[in-house]
Amino acid sequence: MSDRRTIAIAGGGIGGLMAAIALARGGLRVSVFERVGRFAPFGAGIQLSPNASRILYAFGLGKALAQVASEPDGMIVRRGRDARELSRAPLKGYMKQRYGAPYLILHRADLHTILKVAADKEMDVDMQMGAAVADFARHKNGVTVLTERDHQLSEHRVSALIGADGLRSTVRGRMFGNDQPIPAERTAWRALVPADQLPPFFAKNTVGLWLGNDAHLVHYPVRGGSVINVVAIVADAWQTSWSGEGWNAPGDKDELAGRFSAWSPQVRELIDCLPSVSRWALADRKPLRRWGEGEVTLLGDAAHPMLPFLAQGGGMAIEDAMVLGRCLVQGRDIASSLRKYERQRKQRTARVQREARKMSKIYHYGNPMALARDKVLKIKTGQKLVDRYRWIYSHKA
Numbered sequence: 366m367s368d369r370r371t372i373a374i375a376g377g378g379i380g381g382l383m384a385a386i387a388l389a390r391g392g393l394r395v396s397v398f399e400r401v402g403r404f405a406p407f408g409a410g411i412q413l414s415p416n417a418s419r420i421l422y423a424f425g426l427g428k429a430l431a432q433v434a435s436e437p438d439g440m441i442v443r444r445g446r447d448a449r450e451l452s453r454a455p456l457k458g459y460m461k462q463r464y465g466a467p468y469l470i471l472h473r474a475d476l477h478t479i480l481k482v483a484a485d486k487e488m489d490v491d492m493q494m495g496a497a498v499a500d501f502a503r504h505k506n507g508v509t510v511l512t513e514r515d516h517q518l519s520e521h522r523v524s525a526l527i528g529a530d531g532l533r534s535t536v537r538g539r540m541f542g543n544d545q546p547i548p549a550e551r552t553a554w555r556a557l558v559p560a561d562q563l564p565p566f567f568a569k570n571t572v573g574l575w576l577g578n579d580a581h582l583v584h585y586p587v588r589g590g591s592v593i594n595v596v597a598i599v600a601d602a603w604q605t606s607w608s609g610e611g612w613n614a615p616g617d618k619d620e621l622a623g624r625f626s627a628w629s630p631q632v633r634e635l636i637d638c639l640p641s642v643s644r645w646a647l648a649d650r651k652p653l654r655r656w657g658e659g660e661v662t663l664l665g666d667a668a669h670p671m672l673p674f675l676a677q678g679g680g681m682a683i684e685d686a687m688v689l690g691r692c693l694v695q696g697r698d699i700a701s702s703l704r705k706y707e708r709q710r711k712q713r714t715a716r717v718q719r720e721a722r723k724m725s726k727i728y729h730y731g732n733p734m735a736l737a738r739d740k741v742l743k744i745k746t747g748q749k750l751v752d753r754y755r756w757i758y759s760h761k762a
């Protein structure tokens with residue numbers, strides 16, 4: 366494509382912003398329509414494995430990342446009820462040496478800010494905050510996108526539309542019908558707590574993973590170790606009754622403590638120290654057979670929402686953005702470039718979606734399956750545990 370026509374992106378999340386940067390750097394003009402008027406700093410951390418971090422480095426974001434992200438020494442897996450160590454996997458140094466890029470942990474809002482600043486620096490990215498994509502129509506000269514801002518509708522004629530509008534994507538719904546996400550019957554409870562308010566046990570530069578019956582808990586430091594990110598995921602048959610409230614639905618700490626009352630004293634103490642908790646109803650969808658039509662496609666959670674058991678949703682959105690950028694910038698015709706992008710991404714993202722579902726069961730095993738799982742964890746070396754996901758980490762999008 367030699368002309369500079371506008372590509373519209375619905376959604377300014379991790380995937381939408383990364384796609385905007387990739388497209389603009391390739392010489393294309395981009396309009397990002399973001400529903401919210403201002404990004405709120407979600408209280409959560411994010412892990413980025415080498416398949417995703419290598420892309421951020423390739424886009425020259427390494428310096429900004431160095432200010433806010435860190436490499437954990439390793440991941441320690443423990444049994445929830447008695448804190449018994451089951452496995453210890455190396456991360457710092459090992460991932461970079463083996464997979465060519467580091468494993469990073471950081472505050473989600475910091476990652477989002479890095480992407481937003483990088484997108485704002487691009488002359489060819491126009492960010493339209495507070496503009497929700499409400500509908501679109503394809504025609505022979507491209508796509509007309511309808512946005513809504515303060516109850517006012519506006520039309521935008523663009524050459525393509527990328528739906529990067531998350532789990533409950535409007536673009537996906539308009540293309541393929543409004544099927545609902547599949548509730549995982551699991552709730553993620555999230556909190557950020559100042560490290561100096563926690564027992565030293567938790568203020569370490571490691572990712573802690575605790576496994577128990579119908580629940581698991583993850584913690585790791587962000588912001589140079591000054592804050593600890595805590596995520597507890599519990600089976601929750603009632604989840605469907607409140608799902609859809611978003612990232613920051615307030616949670617009741619006593620309810621969370623009740624769910625972990627039979628766990629080790631360390632975990633109970635950790636929960637006791639949390640200043641407040643928010644909760645998020647987990648859901649995913651089955652892999653889609655088609656992601657797009659004509660000059661419209663999907664990206665990130667809109668295309669392949671997955672459960673967070675492999676910590677790969679953000680990483681897959683970043684990979685999508687890289688591939689989309691390459692296909693659109695190098696392609697001659699928009700529709701066929703989008704189909705090429707989809708062909709390159711569908712199989713891999715579907716595999717990660719399925720693997721994340723599988724892990725959601727394995728993490729939450731009760732006995733006797735838990736005993737068998739823990740035995741395998743004890744036998745395998747930590748490196749083997751990491752390298753089991755070589756197909757994820759070694760990928761070069």
Ligand SMILES: Cc1cc2nc3c(=O)[nH]c(=O)nc-3n(C[C@H](O)[C@H](O)[C@H](O)COP(=O)(O)OP(=O)(O)OC[C@H]3O[C@@H](n4cnc5c(N)ncnc54)[C@H](O)[C@@H]3O)c2cc1C
Pocket residue numbers: 375376377378379380381398399400401410411412413496497498499529530531532533534535536553596645664665666667673676677678679680681682
């Ligand atoms: C508990 C939990 C832990 C996680 N941990 C990790 C992790 O460690 N590592 C990792 O890689 N991933 C993790 N993830 C997954 C990751 O957060 C998501 O996969 C990622 O945010 C997807 O990015 P996205 O840009 O596709 O969607 P989103 O981040 O959801 O962004 C979508 C954007 O679109 C906007 N929007 C929605 N509708 C419209 C509309 N109609 N018009 C315009 N804008 C719209 C929204 O406001 C939002 O800004 C985790 C998820 C959960 C729930």
